[in-house]
Amino acid sequence: MRFAFVLGETFSGIRRNLSMVVSVVLVTFISLTFVGAAGLLQQQINQMKGYWYDRVEVAIFLCTDTSTTTSCASGPVTDSQRQAVQDLLEAPTAAPYVKSFDYESQDQALEIFQEQFKNSAMAGTVTADQLPESFRVALVDPEQYEVVNELFSSMPGVEIVSDQRELLEQIFSLMNMASVIAVSVAVVMLVCAVLLIATTIRLSAFSRRRETGIMRLVGASKTMIQLPFLLEGVIAALAGAVLASVTTWAVAEFFIGDWLTGQYPGTGFIAGGDALVLIPLLLLVAVLLAALSSILTLRRYLKV
Template identity: 60%
Template sequence: MRVQFVLSEIATGLRRNFSMVLSVILVTFVSLTFVGAAMLMQMQISSMKDYWYDRVEVAVFLCPPDSESPNCATGEVTDEQIQEIRDQLESPELAAYVDEVYFEDKETAHRLFEEQFADTSLAGTIPVEQMSQSFRVSLIDPEQYEIINEYFSTTPGVEEVVDQNRLLDQLFSIINIATVIAIGIAVLMLVCAVLLIGTTIRLSAQSRRRETGIMRLVGASNTLIQLPFVLEGVVAATIGALLAGGTLAAIVQFFIGGWLQPRVPTFTLVGLGDVVAIGVGLVVIGVLMAVISSLLTLRRYLKV
């Protein structure tokens, strides 16, 4: 009997405040969509970091023809200088830092360049003889880049030492900024949702003062009186959270999985399994948001 009464009170409240409930659903949907998108971005960033940081190298670029680097004042790197650099990289002094070394000659560099820019205007613009030779160095600890830089930054025949980690850090910094912006928007929208839930519950409580007064007189408990109001907010927030999860699932299924993944097959992008895990979290956030907002509102506007 009590369950039937609570359900009827919930239906009455949702019907009386339909426009406000719809607003709560929409604001919760938008805010939790931003929250879920930010979570997915962070999961993807972590996955990309694990993938790329295990593969990044330190590139020791050797002097090409006509280089303006002070180390290249004598012209293009000679075979003797290349051998000296190789010996240093394979020396016992660097054995604790260097995992693997391989040499990229002009022909290999040119082939990789043509493959990378095959469909652009840069293809075919640089002849083989103008390509830079380089040593590609995999480190045992990628953060020990400065050791290699100190050894070779002033070595004759070395034009430049480049740490690919730094390039990736710049990329991930930009993505992290976008994530922070998304989180900021989500927090703002969540505040709006909390305020809307509180307003909806307050209007519902004021419109049913007579019913709650009668319930008090017949000895109904505080929990029984407050429960329908709390569940109204929970229902609206849950619907918004489910819509947010469904939207993220559609984006991952049709855009990321259907369109983007085939174009970047080198590493795995977020999938529906990640969305399911995040979707559960969004529902929990929505429910907690509704419960807390409802209880705080009822303490002020519904004296029981």
């Protein structure tokens, strides 16, 4: 009875104040979607780190016809130079750092290139002799890249030693920046949402001041008087959070999970399932913010 009555009051308040409640829903929706996006980016970063750090290698690129570095002044790598690099990889100086290594010929490099860029017009124009052959070296400790660099970069026939982790770090830092931006936008939007909830509750309390006045007079408890307003704010924010959750999930499932994974297979993208972890967080943020701003507003504007 009591609960049904409180809910009834809540929904009559929402009906009377519908346009404000809708705006709370939308602002909460947008702001939490940004929170969700930041969450997805972080998940994607973690996923890629886990996926790539195992696979990332140091690549020792050997000279080609088109190489321009000074170590390649003598033209493309010769068989003996290639052998020297391989010997050093197997020698006791380098071996403690090297977990394993593979040789990648120019034809293999072309194959991989064409696979990666199969949707791009570039794939057809590149030929095998434009791509360097390389040794793909997996390190025991990926942090030890510098040692390997020093050992190999000055060898004749070696064009460059590149740490692929560095490339990844760049991608990660881009993604991190994107998620920082998303969080910043989310924070601003959440401030809007909090203020909007406060205004909505104020208006709602004002438009129902007759009812609350009578409630006070006949001795209704503080809970009975304030709870409908609190619930009004929380329900509106929760509705926004549900929309944001659905959006976040849909982005993870369809955009990242289906479309991006289809575009770049083997990159290790997250999917809709990963987004489910974020949903309780979004709902919790919505409830806490709405409850907090409602309580503060009610304390000021609805005396009991």
